[in-house]
Amino acid sequence: MSQDVSPFQAIAVSRLAHELQAAGRSIIHMEFGQPSTGAPKRAVETAHKVLDTESMGYWESPALKARICQHYGDTYGVEVTPRRLAITCGASPALVLALSSAFAPGDQVALARPGYVAYRNTIRALNLVPLEIACGEETRFQLTAAQIAALDPAPAGLIIASPANxxxxxL
Structure with a gap:
């Protein structure tokens, strides 16, 4: 099903970093854009409580969705309903869900270059066509309205990331 998908080089870098660390080298892990601290104590305590007392199974959290909706209202002054939310176990599955539900195989999706490699790879893996648009210092490494307007034909969609990775x- 997938087309030519480039390897995610951060995995190879991480593997090497862990091998060097196991061999006694001092390593500062910067290969992934993930938190360098653990989860907040209260989150860990709550997770333990749930894992110790509930059977889990397939998971849905009306309380979490309600809190996210409240956050958007309080912070941005916009109304978001729980029906509009999909809770995933991270950004990568959310990207697959969003792209596969919004586009059909063969659709072209534009994105900034440089950009997060997983965008390009996920687009290709879903049989979509990435259209990478060079973005440099002069555009703050973001797509501009002029760049988008100049696309002919227009792509089926755009990936706009803020903050950009x-x-x-x-933006």
Whole structure:
């Protein structure tokens, strides 16, 4: 099903870093954009409580969805209903869900380059066509309205990331 998908080089870098660390080398892990601290104590305590007292099974959390909706209302002044939310176990499954539900095989999806390699790889793996648009310092490494307007034909969609990965720029 998948087309030519490039390897995610961060995995190879991480493997080497862990091998060097196991051999006694001092390593600062910066290969992934993930938190360097553990989960908050209260979150860990709550997770233990749930794992110790509930059978789990397939999971849905009306309470979490309600709290996310409240956050969007309080923080951004917008109304979001729980029906509009999908809770996933991370950004990668959310990306697969979003792309596969919004586009059909063969659709072209534009994105900034440089950009997060998983966007391009996931687009290709879903038999979509990535259209990478060079974005440099002059555009703050973000797509511009002029770049998007110049696309002919227009792509089926765009990936716009704020903050952008790996540059960190914010729209």
């Amino acid at each position: 790996p540059t960190g720029t914010i």
